[in-house]
Amino acid sequence: MPRVPPRISAFINQKGGVGKTTTTVNIGAAIASLGRKVLLIDLDPQAHLSLHLGVDGASIGQTVYDLLLDPEARTEDCIVKVRANLDILPSTVDLAAAEMELANTPDRNNILKRRFDEVRDRYEFVLLDCPPSLGLLTLNALCLAGEVIVPMQAHFLAMQGLSKLLETVKLVSQGLNPSLKVGGVVLCMHETLSTHSKEVVAELDQFFEESVGSGLPWEHAKVLRPAIRRNIKLAEAPSFGQTIFDYAEWCPGAIDYRTLAERFVRDWDRAHGVDSGAALAAEVAESTKNIAAENERATEAAPIAAPIAVGLTEQKPTSAKAPKSERAPKHAPEVSASIPIDAPRSAPHELSSATLSVEPKHVRRGV
Numbered sequence: 001m002p003r004v005p006p007r008i009s010a011f012i013n014q015k016g017g018v019g020k021t022t023t024t025v026n027i028g029a030a031i032a033s034l035g036r037k038v039l040l041i042d043l044d045p046q047a048h049l050s051l052h053l054g055v056d057g058a059s060i061g062q063t064v065y066d067l068l069l070d071p072e073a074r075t076e077d078c079i080v081k082v083r084a085n086l087d088i089l090p091s092t093v094d095l096a097a098a099e100m101e102l103a104n105t106p107d108r109n110n111i112l113k114r115r116f117d118e119v120r121d122r123y124e125f126v127l128l129d130c131p132p133s134l135g136l137l138t139l140n141a142l143c144l145a146g147e148v149i150v151p152m153q154a155h156f157l158a159m160q161g162l163s164k165l166l167e168t169v170k171l172v173s174q175g176l177n178p179s180l181k182v183g184g185v186v187l188c189m190h191e192t193l194s195t196h197s198k199e200v201v202a203e204l205d206q207f208f209e210e211s212v213g214s215g216l217p218w219e220h221a222k223v224l225r226p227a228i229r230r231n232i233k234l235a236e237a238p239s240f241g242q243t244i245f246d247y248a249e250w251c252p253g254a255i256d257y258r259t260l261a262e263r264f265v266r267d268w269d270r271a272h273g274v275d276s277g278a279a280l281a282a283e284v285a286e287s288t289k290n291i292a293a294e295n296e297r298a299t300e301a302a303p304i305a306a307p308i309a310v311g312l313t314e315q316k317p318t319s320a321k322a323p324k325s326e327r328a329p330k331h332a333p334e335v336s337a338s339i340p341i342d343a344p345r346s347a348p349h350e351l352s353s354a355t356l357s358v359e360p361k362h363v364r365r366g367v
């Protein structure tokens with residue numbers, strides 16, 4: 001298969017608890033099981049992505065914090081192999097201090113991009129799990145990524161959040177990262193039968209259809225299908241440090257994420273002139289031969305997060321990381337909601353281009 005550039009996708013939504021981490025982990029794992037090389041980057045100080053994959057960043061030598069703060073750190077030393085074809089750049093709670101510690105560093109928005117270049121050739125898909133805020137960590141993701149994927153619920157208020165996020169992407173694309181696009185929206189915890197969800201999805205479809213040819217970063221964006229149904233197995237899997245495919249391979253959540261990932265890969269290949277239909281089937285057959293054994297070895301080798309009573313255990317930096325934790329604030333610093341971009345700001349009237357209709361239906365109909 002001809003070499004195509006890596007698809008680098010930042011999973012972003014400034015709203016918390018919408019499914020960013022669940023989507024990053026499970027799309028990543030599904031792509032890896034297709035035999036494609038995947039790197040997941042945990043940019044959230046909550047370290048949920050790392051914990052979801054059973055990786056305890058605090059017991060690992062180096063994490064994404066070191067990569068951002070320590071010029072001596074080598075990118076490959078911060079990466080952990082967790083499954084066949086699936087690597088992770090983990091995080092810890094220390095990362096909360098990075099925003100403050102980098103405040104006076106020149107070109108601080110591009111650090112991750114520069115460091116990633118050391119390993120760029122090794123990966124076909126890079127998925128970044130971002131924190132629920134639009135601070136420096138998210139900005140580093142936006143500078144590295146080629147696209148933003150927005151996990152969200154098909155709810156009325158979520159549309160307003162999307163509208164603001166699109167504006168942010170537009171600002172970044174006007175300065176820091178001109179090649180940044182919006183890949184689309186993943187509907188998480190989707191209630192297929194609800195009338196409200198159907199209305200919101202129709203609204204989103206229409207918005208993206210009308211954006212085609214606009215020249216805006218979301219002109220090729222779409223609602224990615226299938227939507228991910230609400231499925232409790234997806235909420236249970238992280239407590240075992242497992243992906244949904246390890247935990248309940250044929251539950252609705254696994255089926256949805258697998259299908260979504262296959263389309264995610266196929267669309268990228270097609271966009272680069274590769275018809276991956278037959279190739280994908282061959283890859284699946286080939287990789288499934290060895291993947292179980294390799295996964296077993298990788299799981300044994302990876303540092304496993306201590307009892308995954310994650311929600312009950314306060315995460316503390318280890319003693320080995322004492323110098324950093326001394327610098328870390330007692331509480332995670334407030335992360336600015338407005339983005340510190342050194343980019344030209346659009347005139348207010350231009351911002352309307354990203355304004356999704358968020359009027360309630362009855363208002364628009366004049367009822």
Ligand SMILES: Nc1ncnc2c1ncn2[C@@H]1O[C@H](COP(=O)(O)OP(=O)(O)OP(=O)(O)O)[C@@H](O)[C@H]1O
Nearest residue numbers: 016017018019020021022132189229230231234235
């Ligand atoms: N389709 C789903 N069905 C049921 N539960 C889900 C589904 N998707 C995610 N969850 C659960 O919802 C919660 C929030 O999901 P997740 O952690 O992925 O969101 P997030 O956007 O990454 O949150 P944060 O903003 O805090 O990083 C988690 O407990 C997760 O297990």
Ligand SMILES: [Mg+2]
Nearest residue numbers: 020021044048
């Ligand atoms: Mg998360």
